[in-house]
Amino acid sequence: MRVLFADAVSGATVTELESRGHVCVVDPALRAGDLAARVDGFDALVVRSTKVGRDVFEAADRLALVIRAGAGTNTIDTEAAASRGILVANLPGRNAAAVAELALGLLLAIDRRIVDNATDLRAGRWDKSGYSRAQGLLGSTMGILGLGSIGLEVAQRARAFGIDVRTLSKPGRDPDVLARAEDLRIGMVDSLADLLPCCDIVSLHLPSTPDTVGLVDQEFLGQMRHGSILLNTSRGELVDEQALLRALDDRDLRAGLDVYADEPGTGTAQWSSPLAQHPRVVGTHHIGASTQQAQDSIAAGVVELIDAFVEGEARNCVNLTPSRIGSATLTVRHLDRVGVLAHVLDRLSRASLNVEHMENRVFRGGGAAVASIDVAGAVPEGLLADLDALPDVLGVSATEIAGDA
DSSP: OEEEESSOOOHHHHHHHHHTTOEEEEOTTOOHHHHHHHOTTOSEEEESSOOBOHHHHHHOSSOOEEEESSSOOTTBOHHHHHHTTOEEEEOTTTTHHHHHHHHHHHHHHHHHTHHHHHHHHHTTOOOTTTTOOOOOSTTOEEEEEOOSHHHHHHHHHHHHTTOEEEEEOOTTOOHHHHHHHHHTTOEEESOHHHHGGGOSEEEEOOOOOTTTTTOBOHHHHHHSOTTOEEEEOSOGGGBOHHHHHHHHHHSOOEEEESOOTTOOSSSSOOOOOTTTTOTTEEEOOSOTTOSHHHHHHHHHHHHHHHHHHHTTOOTTBSSSOOSOOSSEEEEEEEESOTTHHHHHHHHHHHTTOEEEEEEEEEOTTSSEEEEEEEEESOOOTTHHHHHHTSTTEEEEEEEEOTTOO
8 A cells, every 4th residue: 555644653653564565655744735736646644633625535546544643533524535435544542641641730730830830930039928829639520521532531530639520421322431430430410500510620522523612602611610720632612712711810710721723733833822821821732642652552553544454444434334224134144155245236236225334254164154234225025035045045134224214
């Protein structure tokens, strides 16, 4: 495969991929507007912060895989990729510990006024009396919005500081998440109106979606306690910055921010932000995931995703539908011989059944196999008997897929 890296990448990643016979081109100077003219001839594209728009997918001649070397894929037009059969994959959880560490670092810096302490000392000012009035974190309450891998890592560290942790209850939450939440003794409440007024700290760990953009608005901030702390290490768009600026003054709120709605898209820039410069804000430069440990883990993850793709596995793909779609699943047991499935698929085509998902597994010994085929459309009477009569087919059954619309 030919792989284009549009952002900086570890040399170890390139070495690993090249040792597998792949051709790697690293061009960290590429900008979003340059990609469409550069992507021709590449099978895979790896990006960190560079945006990948519809124009890139329209221009690509052989692109089959885009990897976001991180968790969020909001900078990639996943719908445009899906319409052209291009997989978009990400690496969730690889930087969770790094982001959680920064969130707790921001919290400590706010509570103990570490930045102001250090600034005064460097300027030759000693003010032990002024800096000895911190509240402390023991026994406080933190509300976590977004109980994914990062939110859970934040909760674990908060509990170690003696902080009570709460979050919103959510139907259909993954059993593993619920089990870990129970281990960490995370309390569940039904609504923001129940959560915000009881929290000394609110920490955001949500993706940027139409439902979350502007979530932290005047109403949200008005429900927070006077003097409480807002932490945002997820996405700047979640916060109405003008509303937060007012709340910092009117409600004595404090904030620890690693992300901003209009932050520069480059590594270095001249940038002035009333929010980042506010005296009640401790800000950092969108560095939540920027530890060597996190970058090493992400680099290894890129290699794993490409290895899986070469082997025919779409791992961590965000723009495929769930595997169980369609109207019915056909299970075809058959001898493992050339052409058997071709005949099966021919019969499905004649019956106007579209294959939505298919998997074929060979039994031990290699003599037989079983194919599971999800199809869309009405399964006509007589199809099963027709399939069962095919040479080398051992048996056929069909089950309806629940919830098919």
